[in-house]
Amino acid sequence: MSSIIPVGPYHPALHEPLMIKLFVEGEQVVDVDLRLGHVHRGIEWLGERRTWIQIPYLAERICGICGDVHRRTYISAVEKLLEIEPPPRAQYIRTIMLELERIHSHLLIIAALFHAIGFDAWFMQIMAIREKVMDLCELISGNRKHYAMSVIGGVRRDIPDELKPKILRVVREVREYTQKVIIPVMETDKTYLARMRDVSKIDYGTAFKYHLVGPTVRASGVYTDIRYDEPYEAYPEVDWEVIVHKDGDNWARMYVRALETIVSCDIIEQCLEKMPSGDIIHPKAKPWLRMPPKVPEGEVMSRSEAPRGEVVHFIKSTGGDRPARWRVRTPTYANLAGIKPLLVGCHVADVPVSYTTIDPCLSCTNRIEIVDVRTGKVTVVTDAQLRMLSRKYTKNLVPRVR
């Protein structure tokens, strides 16, 4: 006989609300059900009522962490219909911003994971490093988030030469920290390994069958990265490699993210070195900073690799000053299809950890009701209690850990 644990919808630690129903037998999860839409804002409907140049601001606010990649993906879709290309310098600047975003997003989720398994000292240290990246973004764009850098046909702000040493300093610091601290901890810490190794395994076949995206699928050995599959901006011009790991467990998913942070640092360094001089916006595109263009009729899809995976924007234009349809598919939406193979078979105490390793941009667990289906008794468990359960589990694994 299985019991149902409804998890969610609200939870302050993860970013957004989601309701997961866990069907459990004892401590084992046997089935999962989802309910989305607690923060449904009708952005696609709103987009059909905005002009081509108003939508980027809306697109950027789809996500609070990876906003810039949404803006870029939307703008590149419009650029494909308008058949213009941003100048090379603009492409390099976009790449730098996308990679800075990837670094702070990966550091955030690594920190959140350490928090979930009870390593709060690591959580604070990693967040302190991440803060330097956020300050850097503020220095470049004036905002910690929502950089508003890309515009149709180019970028809005230049990266002046005097900022380059500052960017390089932070990037080197992040790389050094990742190489000397985060990766050794992941590779050697016994408690960490005990919690992460062989938990919530997704094998190659399942990952491909469910068409998962991003680091989640790369950790299962599937070689796919939109930066490589369909290169955009300055990625074909810099030297970098796709990180793939074959293990497919919680550990591999986080390890891939840590290695990707280093790759992002390399990409930024190369971009700063190779960045050509010249215009930052296509001359034809300058009037479109203030006035919406007439976009030719057509349907086009644009893809980018966000920190969490593949972002898809689809646009249908009927030739006017606004789209007839604007569809967005975020990476977490694709990864939620794989939540069943991810959670089925693991312990209840592993759920917060396994769930964090797909880097969800939706979320859960403010309050959990445990409904015992046999007696109909409802017990309300708070997030703190679930977290305590997770920490107690770590403690049982290694008695010396407080």
Add this chain to the structure above:
Amino acid sequence: MSSLARYLPPFVTIEKDKPQLMAVCPREKIREAVEHMVKQNFRFVTMTGYDDGQNLVVIYHFAFHPGQNVPEKGTIHLKVVVPKSDPKIPTVSDILPPAFLYEREIWEFLGVVFEGHPRLEHLFLTEDYPKHPLRKS
């Protein structure tokens, strides 16, 4: 004609190949077409639905990936057009597990009924939401 057309099943008609290959598939053949793409190891990206005024349109997006060992890069789109008076399409959620959520979403926003879908229920909106919000008029 684009060389990508050789990856498509024979019974689809190519609508346009710029900027991306868009092919129209009759709705009774869509399961066959999707199986054809899955056999060639295409990545299923997502599904889009929209209302073009007269008809409802559902697009199945597929993408090339390095695991296929083919020189092409980019995306291929299969389109199914159904009249508003009879908005029914056979489900592909048993062939492609991720379509389970996308089909629910398209049913919710446009009212396209996916025949054979195991759970065509509300996903994003409340259970008693009165209409399909992305339908025009």
